[in-house]
Amino acid sequence: MDAATTSRLLPLMKLYGYDRSCLNHNSSMLCPRTRHAMPICCHSLDGQQSLDIFSRKGSVSSFDSNDKKNSIHGGLSLHVPVQRRNPVGKMFCSVGVCPYPGNAIESPSHTSEEKIGVLLLNLGGPETLHDVQPFLFNLFADPDIIRLPRLFQFLQQPLAQLISVLRAPKSKEGYASIGGGSPLRKITDEQASALKMALEAKDVPANVYVAMRYWHPFTEEAVKQIKRDKVTRLVVLPLYPQYSISTTGSSIRVLQSIFREDAYLSRLPVSIIQSWYQREGYIQSMADLIEEELQMFSKPQEAMIFFSAHGVPVSYVEDAGDPYKAQMEECIHLIMQELKARGINNNHTLAYQSRVGPVQWLKPYTDEVLVELGQKGVKSLLAVPVSFVSEHIETLEEIDMEYKHLALESGIANWGRVPALNCTSSFITDLANAVIEALPSATAMSTSNTSEDDDHDPFGVEQGGRVMDGIVFQLKTSVTACTKSA
């Protein structure tokens, strides 16, 4: 890196907690944990390079939402995604490996007034059996869950009413068997508190908010609180490691529509972390849980590691380009590589669970594979839920009860299940690192003082491009699943 470039970057680096010692002369950063020299860049979905923070042409003021010249169009280099696989999970390093001093978060327009917010996105679940049918209505009324052709969209709500009423008895039975409601709100609140503490421990004081898509606290409630608290910089962190149109995509679409309508929110600098399954901290935390749970078997090396991911309809992947399947497969690959590096060479497989309705879902289906494995003589199996980071109905009821029963019936004698990450401290620490790494890329939806002028959109979704939202996000959004943790 030449002297001119370095001097242009220094104010920016200082602002985000770097000093010269973070750079070596190859424009790389020395990662303290891994001792690898890493390129300084952030990556989005699938390891696609979305933003090289040090290739910004702007300086500190590029984060100033009132400065049009330095908005994303002028100040950031956005790349058409290039597949940059991260086969060992150790090849990328992000801007967040150096400490981020909270009191240093200043910009010319926000000196020492910076109030950081982190918004956790999650699905939500019914808290009582009484909530089940209205929760299901909200879920099926989501055009990212039941995707109707434009011509038939007027049927969305009546259809949601019908399906929710028909589905409610089965769902209620499931929720009744796990104590009468979903544990999701409680666990997500605990994760929010733990994340707040982890950020504080890294000198990044922040408020952490929870926005559920289909039940309380709804996105609107969280956003109201963010406004009340006068947050000046926001990181949006979906609690789904992998991106799907039906989960992260849906939540971000709602958020975007709320922000669009609001003058304050549309000028709030926002970073969206779209997926983070490649992060080393996450991969290691998953590997830790698997390693620990394998020890419960009398012959640990003989247990099949059975990854079970929540499914999506095949059309999401094949017609709408949902990256979910590809990300899931890469995620499993990374976890298995980490296990191999620890000397764990068990057989493994991936299957998809929780299908609903008559359409084709991603295959192979978990229930079918369990039966086949039993027939093939597999005697020990460790189930690993992998698409979600909290215990919920699909771990507690579907895996622990239905699938366990099926597996035992099919001849699999020894059954184990890896717990969800919940508040595992290495995992929460890694989320805190992800937040810190994302802070510098916060940009506002509108760069003008009038809310009508939204010439830049950090949410990156084209108006009217609903079905392809997930894809448009990938191409346009500047934020980032950074793959390295401090």
Ligand SMILES: C=CC1=C(C)c2cc3[nH]c(cc4nc(cc5[nH]c(cc1n2)c(C)c5CCC(=O)O)C(CCC(=O)O)=C4C)c(C)c3C=C
């Ligand atoms: C990555 C996680 C999830 C994906 C992908 C997903 C897609 C998806 N889900 C449905 C239908 C239902 N999901 C339900 C509950 C539910 N789903 C997830 C996660 C993903 N869903 C969670 C975390 C929960 C909440 C669990 C809780 O504890 O409350 C339900 C309700 C439960 C039930 O009746 O089975 C339904 C229905 C579809 C149609 C879909 C993709 C299009």
Ligand SMILES: [Fe+2]
């Ligand atoms: Fe679901």
